Amino acid sequence: MTFTTLASDDSVAAIATDAAGSLDNAALAHAVIGLGRFGCVHARKLLALDGFRLSALVDCSASARVADELAKLPLMSGLEELPPGIESATIAASDEAHAGLALALMRRGCHVLVEKPLCVDRHDGLLMIQTAHQCGVTLATGHIERFNPVFDAAMLGRLRNAMTSHRQGSGPLMRFSRCSTRVGSATESVLDLMVHDLDLFAWLCAAPSEAPLEVLERHVGGQSVRARVRLGALVAEFESGYGSSASARLQFLEGGQEHRLDLRDDARAQGHADDALARQYRAFRQAILGRPSRIASGADGLAAVTRACQVLRA
Numbered sequence: 001m002t003f004t005t006l007a008s009d010d011s012v013a014a015i016a017t018d019a020a021g022s023l024d025n026a027a028l029a030h031a032v033i034g035l036g037r038f039g040c041v042h043a044r045k046l047l048a049l050d051g052f053r054l055s056a057l058v059d060c061s062a063s064a065r066v067a068d069e070l071a072k073l074p075l076m077s078g079l080e081e082l083p084p085g086i087e088s089a090t091i092a093a094s095d096e097a098h099a100g101l102a103l104a105l106m107r108r109g110c111h112v113l114v115e116k117p118l119c120v121d122r123h124d125g126l127l128m129i130q131t132a133h134q135c136g137v138t139l140a141t142g143h144i145e146r147f148n149p150v151f152d153a154a155m156l157g158r159l160r161n162a163m164t165s166h167r168q169g170s171g172p173l174m175r176f177s178r179c180s181t182r183v184g185s186a187t188e189s190v191l192d193l194m195v196h197d198l199d200l201f202a203w204l205c206a207a208p209s210e211a212p213l214e215v216l217e218r219h220v221g222g223q224s225v226r227a228r229v230r231l232g233a234l235v236a237e238f239e240s241g242y243g244s245s246a247s248a249r250l251q252f253l254e255g256g257q258e259h260r261l262d263l264r265d266d267a268r269a270q271g272h273a274d275d276a277l278a279r280q281y282r283a284f285r286q287a288i289l290g291r292p293s294r295i296a297s298g299a300d301g302l303a304a305v306t307r308a309c310q311v312l313r314a
Helices: 010-023 037-047 095-107 122-135 153-165 188-204 276-288 298-313
Strands: 028-033 052-058 088-091 111-115 139-142 174-180 213-220 224-231 234-242 247-254 257-262
Touching (some): 028 037, 037 052, 037 088, 037 276, 088 095, 095 122, 111 276, 122 139, 139 298, 153 188, 174 188, 188 224, 188 247, 224 298
Parallel strands (some): 028 088, 111 139, 174 234
Antiparallel strands (some): 174 247, 213 224, 224 234, 247 257
16 A cells, blocks of 8 residues: 655655754644634543643633643644744644645745644645745645554555455445434534545545546435545445444445544544544645655645545536
């Protein structure tokens, strides 16, 4: 399996390579933007993570509060209050705010990890990618399922072999299903949940971000959305929605037999020393150093958003 890496032009790659030696042992001064549930999870993880030094928290809400273990960190109401020297940041604010915050941070020289979805407007995503190149910084997207421990080397090898041997016309190679207990409309689940699996399918298939997606079928029900798509020569089915219990599954064909993976394995529970979030941050740092990484690039994140919007418009 070939992992996608962050796109960068030659000059940026050269800068990253030259800087890698000096950054190897240096912790990056890091900020977390947005202190909702996910932002606080990121912040607590960063407190104990090598390679990063959590230095600031930002939330524009007057009612923003932090857990006791984060109380010693400076809490700011806007990016303009950030101290000089912040080198990287996580954006965990509302989806609509992702683009503006990322652009402002990159223009001040910060590497940025944006929670999924990267953006809600394709034009914003293109500007984000262009700005990352112009500013010589890394733009990454928090598609955390790439770091699910289910996808170890052995499983990636099995999936790659299944793709190679899959016969067209024999049915979908993969079926993804994801459900959350949050409250929302069926269509909201596409950019909230299905976008995870659209990125996962593309990454597992080593499909480039520019590969066209064709929506073959789509059905919107009361609680979920189902879609059948073709990416390159491979067909997959997706279902996302909201209900009384949370679940995430991947079924795939191998040797004519269907196998099921539970993507909510307890081993990836947040708080584990080597959970998916810790792995994602290590990969983010590798990308900053200009090294191969599983991290979803800005281009990968934009591709997932674009494909999710295709499902919504079909």
